[in-house]
Amino acid sequence: MTSLKGYMGRVLMIDLSKRTFGEFPWTDKDRKRTLGGKIMAADILLHHITPEMQAFDEDNWLVITTGPLTGTGCPNTSRFNISTISPLTNILTSSNCGGDFGLTLKRAGYDAAIITGKSETPVHVHITTDNVEFLDASELWGTKTGEAQEKLKHYPGRLVIGPAGENKVLYACVFSNDRTAGRGGVGAVFGSKNLKAVTAFGTKLPEIFDEQALRELNVKWIKTLQNHPLTGRQLPKLGTAGLVSQMQAHSILATKNFSAGRYDGFEKVSGEELAEHHLVSNAACTTCVIRCARMCKVGEKIVKGPELETLGLLGPNILNDNIEAILRWNYELDELGMDTISCAGSVAFAMELAEKGVHDFGVHFGQIDNLSQMFEDIAYRRGEGNLLADGSRRMSQQFGGKEYAIHAKGMELAAYEPRHAVGHGLGYATANRGGCHLNAGYLVVLEGLGLDVDSLTHHGKAALAIMLQNLMEAVSGCGSCLFTSYAVFPGFLVDKPNWFVTKAILAVFPYVGPIVNLLSHFTKVAQIPLPLLPHIKAVHLATGMRTTVASMLTWGAYGYNAERISNIILGQKADADTLPKRLTDELQDPNNPRTKVPLDKMRKVYYRGRGWKHGIPTYHRLKTLGIVLDKKYYDEAVARAMRKD
Amino acid sequence: MANVTVKLFGVLRMDTHLAKETLNIEKVGDLFDSINRTIDKRYQENLAENPALEKPEKLAFKHVVLFVNGERCTKKGRKLADGDEIWVLSPASGG
Numbered sequence: 001m002t003s004l005k006g007y008m009g010r011v012l013m014i015d016l017s018k019r020t021f022g023e024f025p026w027t028d029k030d031r032k033r034t035l036g037g038k039i040m041a042a043d044i045l046l047h048h049i050t051p052e053m054q055a056f057d058e059d060n061w062l063v064i065t066t067g068p069l070t071g072t073g074c075p076n077t078s079r080f081n082i083s084t085i086s087p088l089t090n091i092l093t094s095s096n097c098g099g100d101f102g103l104t105l106k107r108a109g110y111d112a113a114i115i116t117g118k119s120e121t122p123v124h125v126h127i128t129t130d131n132v133e134f135l136d137a138s139e140l141w142g143t144k145t146g147e148a149q150e151k152l153k154h155y156p157g158r159l160v161i162g163p164a165g166e167n168k169v170l171y172a173c174v175f176s177n178d179r180t181a182g183r184g185g186v187g188a189v190f191g192s193k194n195l196k197a198v199t200a201f202g203t204k205l206p207e208i209f210d211e212q213a214l215r216e217l218n219v220k221w222i223k224t225l226q227n228h229p230l231t232g233r234q235l236p237k238l239g240t241a242g243l244v245s246q247m248q249a250h251s252i253l254a255t256k257n258f259s260a261g262r263y264d265g266f267e268k269v270s271g272e273e274l275a276e277h278h279l280v281s282n283a284a285c286t287t288c289v290i291r292c293a294r295m296c297k298v299g300e301k302i303v304k305g306p307e308l309e310t311l312g313l314l315g316p317n318i319l320n321d322n323i324e325a326i327l328r329w330n331y332e333l334d335e336l337g338m339d340t341i342s343c344a345g346s347v348a349f350a351m352e353l354a355e356k357g358v359h360d361f362g363v364h365f366g367q368i369d370n371l372s373q374m375f376e377d378i379a380y381r382r383g384e385g386n387l388l389a390d391g392s393r394r395m396s397q398q399f400g401g402k403e404y405a406i407h408a409k410g411m412e413l414a415a416y417e418p419r420h421a422v423g424h425g426l427g428y429a430t431a432n433r434g435g436c437h438l439n440a441g442y443l444v445v446l447e448g449l450g451l452d453v454d455s456l457t458h459h460g461k462a463a464l465a466i467m468l469q470n471l472m473e474a475v476s477g478c479g480s481c482l483f484t485s486y487a488v489f490p491g492f493l494v495d496k497p498n499w500f501v502t503k504a505i506l507a508v509f510p511y512v513g514p515i516v517n518l519l520s521h522f523t524k525v526a527q528i529p530l531p532l533l534p535h536i537k538a539v540h541l542a543t544g545m546r547t548t549v550a551s552m553l554t555w556g557a558y559g560y561n562a563e564r565i566s567n568i569i570l571g572q573k574a575d576a577d578t579l580p581k582r583l584t585d586e587l588q589d590p591n592n593p594r595t596k597v598p599l600d601k602m603r604k605v606y607y608r609g610r611g612w613k614h615g616i617p618t619y620h621r622l623k624t625l626g627i628v629l630d631k632k633y634y635d636e637a638v639a640r641a642m643r644k645d
Numbered sequence: 646m647a648n649v650t651v652k653l654f655g656v657l658r659m660d661t662h663l664a665k666e667t668l669n670i671e672k673v674g675d676l677f678d679s680i681n682r683t684i685d686k687r688y689q690e691n692l693a694e695n696p697a698l699e700k701p702e703k704l705a706f707k708h709v710v711l712f713v714n715g716e717r718c719t720k721k722g723r724k725l726a727d728g729d730e731i732w733v734l735s736p737a738s739g740g
Contacts, residue, residue: 230738237659240739245654249712308739450738486738494736499707
């Protein structure tokens with residue numbers, strides 16, 4: 001139980017092997033230290049994992065967490081998180097999702113659910129306030145995600161996997177409604193446990209510390225989001241798809257397996273094309289006021305349209321300008337239950353291997369007729385598809401081409417080509433879960449897309465990466481959509497890019513990061529009320545905890561360091577924060593020597609800013625953050641990381 | 646004077662219902678008067694069909710991001726040549 005408001009005060013522990021359930025001990029001290037969401041999950045996993053543990057082991061836990069703002073009525077707070085050991089990367093992954101499951105889990109009376117063990121037969125777990133049922137899922141097994149959800153439509157909150165998860169495709173995902181916990185293969189971990197579906201139902205609501213004040217804050221917060229040029233105009237009108245043309249202009253649109261940053265046919269696969277000719281309506285996650293999701297027609301069905309990542313990686317990155325094909329593939333991949341980013345990245349790598357004559361997987365740049373078949377083959381692990389189902393890192397270990405296998409720590413990169421946004425490149429390299437644009441800190445929003453900070457300089461980028469990574473970690477920990485953090489940038493900076501005031505502010509922006517990071521070390525000094533980041537006040541009003549800018553950044557740093565040391569325990573090597581040589585050694589523009597990621601320079605500063613050595617948090621840094629580990633256990637993990645194999 | 650192609654992207658294109666226009670102008674800064682006239686004309690035409698149509702805001706140099714032939718342009722006074730292509734964008738974000 002908890003004396004804090006906002007939380008339900010209980011964490012559910014489910015054992016699939018024994019078909020039992022109980023409560024996992026979690027105290028208010030733990031809540032205050034970890035906030036919620038992925039930070040809470042990282043802390044739970046850090047104290048559970050062992051160096052030998054693998055993703056498909058029975059005792060690899062699936063940790064499903066909500067945040068203190070979930071279910072409190074705050075805008076864009078229906079998010080939940082699934083963390084586990086990733087089969088794709090062999091380190092922790094955390095996958096955030098906007099479907100209904102988080103809300104219903106909380107209504108059932110739980111802040112989180114931990115799932116361990118392995119069911120002998122396919123199982124559907126149903127969670128209610130006082131009970132957990134282990135239902136036979138034999139009839140669900142083999143269904144695609146749409147059919148599975150249709151069969152479970154009487155359950156308000158659902159998580160399901162598709163055939164890719166059942167067949168342990170290393171980047172299989174989990175669906176809740178039409179939203180996805182997409183990255184790192186959480187769906188494959190579900191599949192390894194014979195877990196086809198999890199549902200939840202309940203009627204509880206969290207108590208609120210100051211309900212009236214939170215309601216008033218929410219009114220202002222909604223207005224802020226609706227009036228902001230990014231969250232109030234661009235995202236509702238074009239969704240994330242609207243970035244394709246922006247990325248083309250800024251030379252960061254991944255093209256032909258990241259060998260270029262621009263694609264001549266970009267207009268045909270752009271957000272504008274989608275909005276003008278294929279959009280049926282907007283859609284939103286529950287509690288969302290941004291409404292960035294696109295609903296499109298595929299055949300006779302109205303289905304979720306592609307995000308920017310899918311448009312970019314199944315468009316320019318494989319030299320395809322057929323948007324109708326992308327709409328169809330997006331639907332097919334969702335039905336099969338696969339991450340479109342890792343799947344498309346693996347396909348592009350296969351295409352380049354074929355072009356170079358290394359191995360012909362049957363897929364080729366610019367040829368799209370057989371891709372639907374390839375996606376099916378991947379999901380069911382048939383023929384060449386079985387090779388692509390393991391992702392580009394394993395493919396490169398088998399066939400070569402490591403320098404152009406576009407992943408970081410085994411996770412394929414999102415659609416942003418970082419040689420023209422070098423800070424974003426640093427983010428990709430240092431992100432704990434691998435090549436993820438959001439876990440990276442999304443520096444590209446500063447480097448041309450939203451604001452106009454010099455995208456080719458390495459100066460200041462390390463501190464900005466740390467600041468944004470910590471900030472987004474904490475926003476996610478609240479249970480909030482990461483897009484709400486874009487409103488932290490004052491609207492005029494976005495609205496008036498050519499105004500002299502904007503230019504002056506952006507000129508000094510690279511120096512902001514170190515100052516803000518310093519504040520996280522002086523929590524008592526940093527009592528800054530930041531109206532553009534209402535999460536801070538909202539957490540206080542929902543829970544009663546005292547919160548400041550510094551406490552948000554400290555929560556973020558806690559999560560980032562807990563994940564990192566977990567990864568070291570799991571076998572991540574020292575200095576593993578790397579990118580493929582194509583991005584660090586080859587110029588994107590042969591006439592511009594700045595168009596490659598100067599990773600070594602930035603990484604050195606980044607490690608110093610984090611208090612890490614060779615990418616490993618020092619024992620002192622962990623202790624400062626309150627992460628307590630046995631010193632001998634820590635030393636052994638570090639020694640393994642430093643050992644050259 | 647130069648014959649140039651102007652392309653609008655993002656929110657600007659959605660708001661103005663204008664994707665592409667050919668203009669005869671001398672400098673980058675000249676495009677705003679010409680393009681605003683076209684946008685206004687287009688708005689008046691569309692208004693007859695859709696009386697609820699919101700009037701788009703006038704484009705101004707301060708509010709947009711410009712690229713000329715793929716290169717970022719921050720100077721209004723930049724001279725243009727025949728065949729130049731100008732991209733007009735507004736800042737964006739996503740994930």
